[in-house]
Amino acid sequence: MSILRPDFYVIVCPMAEKQIKEKQNKSTVLGALSDLVIFLLFVSGAGFAGYYIGINQRLAPIETVPPGTVESLESLVDRATGNKPVIAVPPPPPAKTEPEEKKVEEDKPVEKKPEKKEPEKKEPAKKEPASKKKSAVPDNRKFYIVSRGSDYIGSSITVSINNRPIDNFFGPGKLIDISPLVRKGKNTIAFDAKVMEDEYNQHLGDKSFALALDLVAGPEVTEKVEPGSVLVTYQRTGADVDADTKKVDFVVSD
Structure with missing residues (x-):
């Protein structure tokens, strides 16, 4: 050990x-x-x-x-x-201290008084001058212009009555009432013819094709012209190649 x-x-x-x-x-x-x-x-x-x-x-x-x-x-x-x-609290609304009698009166329906209607004033009819009435043509007499004849004769004719232009005519079948422009006594109708381009004259040099305008007076405006009712006639033929102006006076009696 x-x-x-x-x-x-x-x-x-x-x-x-x-x-x-x-x-x-x-x-x-x-x-x-x-x-x-x-x-x-x-x-x-x-x-x-x-x-x-x-x-x-x-x-x-x-x-x-x-x-x-x-x-x-x-x-x-x-x-x-x-x-x-x-938190800002809004102030309470002010208490109404109106008497009860007034409230009762307000609750009652208000009776509406009938409104007084003023009589309508009628405007007096405008009186036309005596001179205009005297010179106006009676309603039972009509004056109008009617065109007849051939189309495409190469002319456009402007008509005026008493120095007021009426319309242009370059074909038949047109009818215009000129009664409002005609007055008693002496009136003047003018025809102003202008030559159009050759393509609008299909009868160049042919006098047998003509466009005529008649000033007619009668009881009504119609295409059926009675013999003796034509006052003035103006016409242009296919041979007319120069511009032309013609004025004619006519008298309307009572």
């Missing part, structure tokens, strides 16, 4: 203590580093959260509202601090 020497124990014990101290130092350093990392993560997270909230709050729409409005900034602050927000 061997017995350990005392000097060996003395040598072994200091080495064990050294190892224990080294382990304790390592655990202390690692714990400090882990605490530092956790602290840095916490600070970084808090800063990022504050930055994010601040950016969103800055970009949020801001509305200006009067004091006392529900959900306004002042209302939210007062709610957070525990104070009751002051």
